[in-house]
Amino acid sequence: MKVGSVKEIKNNEYRVGMTPDNVRSYTQAGHQVLIEDGAGIGSGFTTAEYEAAGAKILPSAKEVWQGADMIIKVKEPLKEEYQYFREDLILYTYLHLAADRPLTDAMLASGIHGVAYETLMETNGSLPLLAPMSQIAGRLSIQEGAKYLEKPFGGSGVLLSGVPGTPQAKVLILGAGVVGTNACKVAVGMGADVTMMDLNLERLAYLDDIFGARIRTLYSTPGNLEQAIADADLVVGAVLIPGKAAPKLIKREYLKLMRPNSLIVDVAVDQGGCCETTKVTYHDNPTYVVDNAVHYCVGSMPGAVPRTSTIALTNATQKYGLQIAAKGLEKACQDNPVIYSGVNTYAGKCTCENVCLGFNLPFTDPTQVVK
Secondary structure, three states: OEEEEOOOOOOOOOOOOOOHHHHHHHHHOOOEEEEEOOOOHHHOOOHHHHHHHOOEEEOOHHHHHHHOOEEEOOOOOOHHHHHHOOOOOEEEEOOOHHHOHHHHHHHHHHOOEEEEHHHOOOOOOOOOOOHHHHHHHHHHHHHHHHHHOOHHHOOOOOOOOOOOOOOOOEEEEEOOOHHHHHHHHHHHHOOOEEEEEEOOHHHHHHHHHHHHHHEEEEEOOHHHHHHHHHHOOEEEEOOOOOOOOOOOOEOHHHHOOOOOOEEEEEHHHHHOOOEOOOOOEEOOEOEEEEOOEEEEOEOOHHHHOHHHHHHHHHHHHHHHHHHHHHHHHHHHHHHOHHHHHHEEEEOOEEOOHHHHHHHOOOOOOHHHHOO
16 A cells, blocks of 8 residues: 655644654555655654655655555644545544534545544543543643743743742643543642542542542532632643543633633643633644633644654554555454544545534444445
């Protein structure tokens, strides 16, 4: 199979879908790899490294899109890339269709086969292609939160750890999954006063066992949520329903209860955000203020550390990508049914149930058509 990777064109997105090591793995498996010239520069990978690994370097994204049987990306295609969609092409990337109706419509109209990293679910319920970026986003949420709490960046002027004789900053983390757990690790490590909130009591019990008295846990109810947000210096939105728009847990009216210039970091922004006032921002202009709250709602937060993010992501995606390249999407799904869960669109049909529910589209079971 001809496998291609292009330079990401989203604002301040420096990750790339394949590293030179990935190229070597694909070429050794008998595949031809097409790489757009300069695709990996933002992550620190030179064109010479790709060539040495066996890639064919093409001067434009158009040539890669048109020449490949499967495109491996990081981020969802932008409007300028819709023109390259075709019915015999496999697109293997983060899609986040539940937050993007125009992209969903374009993919369905073209018949392209869309395999989404974020919905591929293993038999144990884990999301192996989302986990690496969730780990990074969770850790970055506290790193960035600490910075944007500083007064020169518009924050309230609170130091997460405090110092002897002063209170620690209060950090509220909504969601105790991969993002939330990694945010908790860093927040605890920086000495903050941390509260974890979730609906899953088993998960809260697990975190209580791990962190003990260093954190407090709260079951998520409207009353608990309102009070905890009012008390927080930093709120991290870390909720996820795979393939579905994030629930709006942080209501507009809660913002007026917060102390002036408190901070919300909405990691769920790629799925529409968990705050009613969330709108996508970018690394070059990451914050805005609504009522008392500074909002940090950068889509693709891991793009700020592209070298680490690219290596972590491609370590996870290569396993399934090689299966698809070797067998074709249909046979790969049949041999490893886990891959069915990643198929969001196929031959003009929407095959992700949560996307269909969100947009009131007819759902087609991928096991019935991807064969």
